[in-house]
Amino acid sequence: MEKLSFRHATPGPLPGRKSQAITGVVASGNLEILLERVLEPTVCTVEIETPIRGYGDVWEAVIADFVARARPGGLRITINDGGARPDTVSLRLLQGARLMEV
Amino acid sequence: MIDRLADPTSASWYEASARARIDGLLDAGGFREFVGPEQRRMSPHLPLFDLPRAFDDGMVVGEGILDGRPVLVAAQEGRFMGGAFGEVHGAKLVGLLRAARQRKPAAVLILFDTGGVRLQEANAGETAIAEVMRAIAEVRALGVPVIGLIGGRAGAYGGGGLIAGTCSRLAVSESGRISVSGPEVIETNRGAEEFDSRDRALVWRTMGGKHRRLTGGADAFADDTVAAFRAAALNLIGRAPAFDLATLEAEQARLEQRLARFGDCREATEIWSRLGVNDPAAVPATTASAFDALLSGLGETTHDAR
Amino acid sequence: MNEWRRERAAREARIEAGRAQVEGKAEGKVVPADRVVALLEAILRPGDRVCLEGDNQKQADCLARGLVQCDPARVHDLHMVQSGVVLPEHLDVFETGIARRLDYSYSGPQGARIARMLYGGQIELGAVHTYLELFARYFVDLTPNVALIAGVSADRDGNLYTGPNTEDTPTVVEATAFKNGVVVAQVNEIVDRVPRVDIPGDRIDFVVEADKPFYVEPLFTRDPAAMTETQILIAMMAIKGIYAEYGVRRLNHGIGFGTAAIELLLPTYGERLGLKGEIATHWALNPHPTLIPAIESGWVRQVHCFGSEVGMDRYIRERPDIFFTGADGSLRSNRAFCQTAGLYACDMFIGATLQIDLAGHSSTVTQSRVAGFGGAPNMGSDPHGRRHPSDTWMKAGREAGGVGDPSLMRGRKLVVQLVETFGDGLVPTFVERLDAMELARKIGLELAPVMIYGDDVTHIVTEEGIANLLLCRDADEREQAIRGVAGYTEIGRGRDRAKVEELRGRGIIRRPEDLGIEPLDADRSLLAARSIKDLVHWSGGLYEPPAKFRNW
Amino acid sequence: MTLAEILDSLFPDGHTVAVADGIVSGDGPFRGGRLAVIGVDGGTPLGIEGACRLSGLVLDVVRRGGGTPILVAVDSGSQRMSRRDELLGLNEYLAHLAKTLLLADAQGHATIGLVYGHSAAGAFIATALATRVLAGLPGANPTVMDLPSVARVTKLPLDRLEAMAKDTPVFAPGLDNMVQTGAVHAVLDPGQPLAPQIAALMDDRSDADIRDRLGAERGGRPVAGDIADRVMREAGLG
Structure with a gap:
């Protein structure tokens, strides 16, 4: 398993009050994402465990785009990857952020 | 994949995730999970095999309200490792059943979706299945119904099939399969002449929901919607058999009678025909409502001998 | 002998030799299956051009097995001219020397072996054709001397019923029978009277009752x-951003999951957009089971088919207003006509591919497989012979930048590539250089097997958005438009972000949000059918799926 | 030990235990009363007929009452793998057998499992693992799946699995690993008379299911007990 972690500065807290959400399933080509509102509102961290090695730069790009788009301030995001394609990762991240905005 | 249900009345049980099934099954907003994903109690063994882990190890357990009454509920995620029993996965269900012994909820609901034992943790999974079966017997002996709901992708195979057989009542949908050995396992061991696992119509005739319901292996047949499973669960809670000598003697008689009546059958359609089904070949294609009508005309498929 | 009748005389000699082999064993034109090898050895001559019918669906498999068993000392150096190289026997004949030269179109399941044999020099390759191209050459310079074809049944005079999978048969027979060739048909059964005459008996010289029915793969x-x-998200974008935008009524779909998703979204998402009757009414398409919900909810006016599909026969029979059927009620398909329809009478081709390069060239070839071409290249090309206008065609033409007097403007066929940025196993769809070029170099092909040339492609749709290549004004814009929808592939990450945003401003790139689509709404609950069983229900029980697709 | 040796050691004064079609049944004198013996012998796969027969025997004991203890002696195959067994609902037959054993236990019939040969999967769960106390004899070989099969499913090389199995009891076949997991409570000494050993295990049995606790102590199942406890705590108990 390869472990990756990213830390991004965010302008402020993600709207909403939900403290925790989980979306997706660890299955081939899929992933699960746990989102927890436990950090300073100006920070978002993403930790990933993936069985597919060597895609660090793709993960970096996907996460950066997600952070720019969703502004998930205050979230600790943890991902168990089952070999998902980048577009699936992106979709799940947005689904997760939407769940937290409730 | 459906993680949240836009419309729980029509959402497919088969397609829904374990969490979505719980969401749609219980009264809204009342579910409280035990040992939730934030605790990250993942399998200690899968990393050894370089396999990804899930936060809940494929088993979601907790408490909630079903039609106003408190229930304990467990749901397997059939897409994670085929819903198979690993150490953590199994222990969560064991813990829930032990809690039920003391809490005495209106029911324990088990949402099956499993291929059986997780091979990477085989001994732990196998032992957990034995513990679960003992705990179910204890819970049932206290008068708490244990209701199994089967309609997921992975079915209820291997030890999952044995646990299902231990429950007070079972609801199954057409896609739900209940069996011990899977078709592929039988084919691998005995050859394609014994069981052609690619003949999916054969697989469903032999192990699928309709066959199990027709032969009394399940007590209710549900359409493949979350709402239908909710209705089935509610209905079954109200008529759960006791766990005592009388029930097991009745089950013994029921199973002996099945052997005597159908022991020479090679095909499900022969059994259905002997049960009094006029057009056995048409059974797989019938809709849920037509199937219900068919069932109501066949007395012996409904019983308290479980 | 008149020197103008040499071919005719040769044909008569072959037929006589053939008849001699079955003397006393044949009734009318019927030849028993156990005489196939003797018959073929009698009618074939070294160096013959032979069409061994291999279609998508229907295979002359009994005759193929017979050909393989011929004595290479007697039958050798054949020149095979057939659209499909799909059975192992189709290549076995090259290993024994029975055949030497090959002109074909499609080799799906045999793609890897054909690549090895080309590389090893066992096959002398003419060319890999598109379907219409090969059919056309049957009438010019690749006319078969002998055609070995397949049908469902025949009578003793050779009147042939092809069944719903008529496919290539009429074309092959036309070229062979009317140019002094010999036609041998294998059939599943000999009957007193065929359900309908697909090929008149005077074009069939021998009929072989096959040892077992020909196999058809769904x-x-x-x-x-x-x-x-x-796939649902991409389908939503295509419907809203292309079908609705251009009012596409006449079209062809590829066979991938993306276009199948579109078929299943028409009665739900399409209905919600108020598009019923406005789009997707007239089709050149095989009878896709996933089209059933759209047909049943009144979206589809008519469908012409290349071939049929397993399990669809009863459904088609009960929907004669939609499909082309014979007096007997069963489907009449025809590959040549349907390809022509797709080329000239459809305003759009939409399908998937495995690789797209920076110029928009696409290919389904990988480094080790020569899959050949399916129906895509004929239908996925802009027909310069077209003269009739349609709103769709004209709008695309205007976007392509027609100048001068409008009455002299050419329209454009919409050719849409529908792809996910990554394929199975995280293999990127967008590449710097097509594997087809490497393959061509390795096995010495003059032309790389390109499925659809970049200059024919008008739109590329991915989960990231739609790139409208019609609106691009130079090669650089084209490249950035492609990079701009290439997601997180290396090609996508190599984009010029400012340029891509500029293209987006001009509507050349459109994101889901630009189309008013929320990606999170792309949910399976939008599908009109979520399972094969649902399709059966939609069809009122008329669709009979093969066992491998059932879970009940 | 063979079944005959076991029975001789258990019942030096004789017994009525017999084997038919691989199914073991009978009883013998034990502590002033009788000890009922059921089981599977000879590596026989357990199918619907065998399971039905065994459950009937258990119910006979329960119906007679009197707290007669039940020994479940096992040298079986796996569950019988056939289309017919599954068609007729093997899962119900096996579950029913387990339930009769669990009922017997609840009604005061001590149930003791004794695995002396092979046993696997569904057959193991429905028989030996459904008893209150499970003992093993040296040489017994209970498995869920053998390593070559595990290698096929997990796509890991066999030699690597064999190496892993040395210090990871959780997936490796064999008696020792089942002991470490807590599934097998004790290994008997074949050199000593079995009756007193069985009697001691019986007297020592706990009312609770202690297998996860044993697994944690022995290291074969490091977290199961803790997870189950935690679930109970969060359910507001314990």
Whole structure:
């Protein structure tokens, strides 16, 4: 398993009050994402465990785009990857952020 | 994949995730999970095999309200490792059943979706299945119904099939399969002449929901919607058999009678025909409502001998 | 002998030799299956051009097995001219020397072996053709001397019923029978009277009753249960951003999951957009099971088919207003006509591919496989012979930048590539250089097997958005438009972000949000059918899926 | 030990235990009363007929009452793998057998499992693992799946699995690993008379299911007990 972690500065807290959400399933080509509102509102961290090695730069790009788009301030995001394609990762991240905005 | 249900009345049980099934099954907003994903109690063994882990190890357990009454509920995620029993996965269900012994909820609901034992943790999974079966017997002996709901992708195979057989009542949908050995396992061991696992119509005739319901292996047949499973669960809670000598003697008689009546059958359609089904070949294609009508005309498929 | 009748005389000699082999054993034109090898050895001459019918669906498999068993000392150096190289026997004949030269179109399941044999020099390759191209050459310079074809039944005079999978048969027979060739048909059964005459008996010289019915693979069945949210999102974008935008009524679909998702979204998402009757009414398409919900909810006016599909026969029979059927009620398909329809009478081709390069060239070839071409290249090309206008065609033409007097403007066929940025196993769809070029170099092909040339492609749709290549004004814009929808592939990450945003401002790139689509709404609950069983219900029980697609 | 040796050691004064079609049944004198013996012998796969027969025997004991203890002696195959067994609902037959054993236990019939040969999967769960106390004899070989099969499913090389199995009891076949997991409570000494050993295990049995606790102590199942406890705590108990 390869472990990756990213830390991004965010302008402020993600709207909403939900403290925790989980979306997706660890299955081939899929992933699960746990989102927890436990950090300073100006920070978002993403930790990933993936069985597919060597895609660090793709993960970096996907996460950066997600952070720019969703502004998930205050979230600790943890991902168990089952070999998902980048577009699936992106979709799940947005689904997760939407769940937290409730 | 459906993680949240836009419309729980029509959402497919088969397609829904374990969490979505719980969401749609219980009264809204009342579910409280035990040992939730934030605790990250993942399998200690899968990393050894370089396999990804899930936060809940494929088993979601907790408490909630079903039609106003408190229930304990467990749901397997059939897409994670085929819903198979690993150490953590199994222990969560064991813990829930032990809690039920003391809490005495209106029911324990088990949402099956499993291929059986997780091979990477085989001994732990196998032992957990034995513990679960003992705990179910204890819970049932206290008068708490244990209701199994089967309609997921992975079915209820291997030890999952044995646990299902231990429950007070079972609801199954057409896609739900209940069996011990899977078709592929039988084919691998005995050859394609014994069981052609690619003949999916054969697989469903032999192990699928309709066959199990027709032969009394399940007590209710549900359409493949979350709402239908909710209705089935509610209905079954109200008529759960006791766990005592009388029930097991009745089950013994029921199973002996099945052997005597159908022991020479090679095909499900022969059994259905002997049960009094006029057009056995048409059974797989019938809709849920037509199937219900068919069932109501066949007395012996409904019983308290479980 | 008149020197103008040499071919005719040769044909008569072959037929006589053939008849001699079955003397006393044949009734009318019927030849027993155990005489196939003797018959073929009698009628074939070294160096003959032979069409061994291999279609998508229907295979002359009994005759293929017979040909393989011929004595290479007597039958050798054949020149095979057939659209499909799909059975192992189709290549076995090259290993024994029975055949030497090959001109074909499609080799799906045999793609890897054909690549090895080309590389090893066992096959002398003419060319890999598009279907219409090969059919055309049957009438110019690749006319078969002998055609070995397949049908469902025949009478003793040779009147042939092809069944719903008529496919290539009329074309092959036309070229062979009317140019002094010999036609041998294998059939599943000999009957007193065929249900309908697809090929008149005077074009068939011998009929072989096959030892077993020809095998048909369900090639066009896509299980809705396997459709992903990403495919649904792409389908939503295509419907809103292309079908609705251009008012596409006449069209052809590829056979991938993306276009199947579109078929299943028409009665739901399309209905919600108020598009019924406005789009997707007239089709050149095989009878896809996933089209059933759209047909049943009144979207589809008519469908002409290349071939049929396993399990669809009863459904088609009960829907003669939609499909082309014979007096007997069963489907009449025809590959040549349907390809022509797709080329000239459809305003759009939309399908998937495995690789797209920076110029928009696409290919389904990988480094080790020569899959050949399916129906895509004929239909996925802009027909310069077209003269009739349609709103769709004209709008695309205007976008392509027609100048001068409008009455002299050419329209454009919409050729849409519908792809996910990554394929199975995280293999990127967008590449710097097509594997087809490497393959061509390795096995010495003059032309790389390109499925659709970049200059024919008008739109590329991915989960990231739609790139409208019609609106690009130079090669650089084209490249950035492609990079701009290439997602997180290396090609996508190599984009010039400012340029891509500029293209987006001009509507050349459109994101889901630009189309008013929320990616999170792309949910499987939008599919009109979520399983094969749902399709059966939609069809009122008329669709009979093969066992491998069932879970009940 | 063979079944005959076991029975001789258990019942030096004789017994009525017999084997038919691989199914073991009978009883013998034990502590002033009788000890009922059921089981599977000879590596026989357990199918619907065998399971039905065994459950009937258990119910006979329960119906007679009197707290007669039940020994479940096992040298079986796996569950019988056939289309017919599954068609007729093997899962119900096996579950029913387990339930009769669990009922017997609840009604005061001590149930003791004794695995002396092979046993696997569904057959193991429905028989030996459904008893209150499970003992093993040296040489017994209970498995869920053998390593070559595990290698096929997990796509890991066999030699690597064999190496892993040395210090990871959780997936490796064999008696020792089942002991470490807590599934097998004790290994008997074949050199000593079995009756007193069985009697001691019986007297020592706990009312609770202690297998996860044993697994944690022995290291074969490091977290199961803790997870189950935690679930109970969060359910507001314990």
